[in-house]
Amino acid sequence: MTIPARRVVVVGAGVAGLTVTATLAAAGLDVLCLEARDRIGGRVLSVDVAGGSLDLGATWFWAGERRVQNLAAELGVQTFEQHCAGAALFDHPAGVLRLDDNPIDVAAGRYTAGAHSLTRALASTIPAPSIQRSSPVTSITTDPTGLLVDTATGASHAAHVVLAIPPALAATTIDMRPGLPNRLLRLAQSTPVWMGAITKIVVQYPDAFWRRQGLAGTAVSLLGPLRELHDMSGPHGNPAALFGFTTDMTPDTVNMNTRVLSQLVRLYGPEAADPIRIILQDWSREAFTLPAGVEPSTNYALFGHSLYATPTFDGRLHWAATETSSVHPGRVEGAIAAALRATQAILANLNGPRQKDYTEVGRH
Numbered sequence: 001m002t003i004p005a006r007r008v009v010v011v012g013a014g015v016a017g018l019t020v021t022a023t024l025a026a027a028g029l030d031v032l033c034l035e036a037r038d039r040i041g042g043r044v045l046s047v048d049v050a051g052g053s054l055d056l057g058a059t060w061f062w063a064g065e066r067r068v069q070n071l072a073a074e075l076g077v078q079t080f081e082q083h084c085a086g087a088a089l090f091d092h093p094a095g096v097l098r099l100d101d102n103p104i105d106v107a108a109g110r111y112t113a114g115a116h117s118l119t120r121a122l123a124s125t126i127p128a129p130s131i132q133r134s135s136p137v138t139s140i141t142t143d144p145t146g147l148l149v150d151t152a153t154g155a156s157h158a159a160h161v162v163l164a165i166p167p168a169l170a171a172t173t174i175d176m177r178p179g180l181p182n183r184l185l186r187l188a189q190s191t192p193v194w195m196g197a198i199t200k201i202v203v204q205y206p207d208a209f210w211r212r213q214g215l216a217g218t219a220v221s222l223l224g225p226l227r228e229l230h231d232m233s234g235p236h237g238n239p240a241a242l243f244g245f246t247t248d249m250t251p252d253t254v255n256m257n258t259r260v261l262s263q264l265v266r267l268y269g270p271e272a273a274d275p276i277r278i279i280l281q282d283w284s285r286e287a288f289t290l291p292a293g294v295e296p297s298t299n300y301a302l303f304g305h306s307l308y309a310t311p312t313f314d315g316r317l318h319w320a321a322t323e324t325s326s327v328h329p330g331r332v333e334g335a336i337a338a339a340l341r342a343t344q345a346i347l348a349n350l351n352g353p354r355q356k357d358y359t360e361v362g363r364h
């Protein structure tokens, strides 16, 4: 069987996989994006509530991240500035210290309708049949004409495959035949999954009452359970919310909610005791983010390793998750940069002889 040279399978429909799929589809290639979950977006996940959306994964973008800003502008995705005005708090054993101003937050951009407005807008540029949900890829096999990609419900042949999933997940959950070269396999197994061991806790309130006290909503805590807190309200404070990160998760959600509220009352006063809702998003339990049973690695020096810029399996297998980017790895910006590097490799291959490796275009 001959595989059409323009047939590409993309594994994963997070920011990276969607960017690859949209870019290659726009260039006229025959692209199929296989997504394990029943939703797109990956680590971009928002829930809609009255008056707006709350982000349970990525929230911000920062100055200098031109790819994500250009993408949002091209797609017509509305953005606004993160609320930073007011005093920040330092929560330590001797008490709560109110800092002059807010030395903790840096200026950042947010997505008005939640971070998922970016991934939804991106997906809307892709012909619907090109994204297949609930289709975890289980194996990738080389054959003389290309690569065979298996899911529980079927197999797809492709000239090129793009792994737009965290490398550690690819190395531990996808059966590669033959196996990946040893160095690459070891690298992928040890590359951390950015924010993969984090729980994000979002607490929604009827209004942003902390702003009336001159507080930014930002805090750093030595006591926990939330180690770092920020204002997560939408534009003009609606919907009103605070969020924090913790790695200190117990299986007992009720107990965690009580501990979080007690911390919020300590920091922001009695009004913090009456939220509309508390949402816990434990990314460490997401089988399609962090590989089960794998000790989370923290060797971030492996992010953007040069081996990820070298297509393997005779130049047919490409890497595109944020962890593989040499610029802004871990960020949405890094996911877009890695995706554009992979698409560049595939398009260059169609139009001429293969290069040995590719790096992200523009080093910042």
Ligand SMILES: Cc1cc2nc3c(=O)[nH]c(=O)nc-3n(C[C@H](O)[C@H](O)[C@H](O)COP(=O)(O)OP(=O)(O)OC[C@H]3O[C@@H](n4cnc5c(N)ncnc54)[C@H](O)[C@@H]3O)c2cc1C
Pocket (backbone or CB within 6 Å): 011, 012, 013, 014, 015, 016, 017, 034, 035, 036, 037, 039, 040, 041, 042, 043, 044, 056, 057, 058, 059, 060, 061, 135, 136, 137, 138, 164, 165, 166, 169, 173, 174, 194, 195, 196, 198, 199, 200, 283, 288, 289, 320, 321, 322, 323, 330, 331, 332, 333, 334, 335
């Ligand atoms: C709590 C949290 C807060 C964050 N905050 C920010 C922030 O403020 N700003 C920022 O820039 N970044 C932030 N990030 C990071 C940002 O979310 C990621 O950089 C980005 O979303 C990664 O995109 P990706 O496409 O590389 O990977 P992912 O989003 O992980 O996408 C991978 C996709 O592949 C799918 N998949 C996995 N295995 C398979 C399989 N076998 N077959 C098929 N599909 C598969 C997954 O379901 C997923 O949809 C945050 C992340 C978290 C978790």
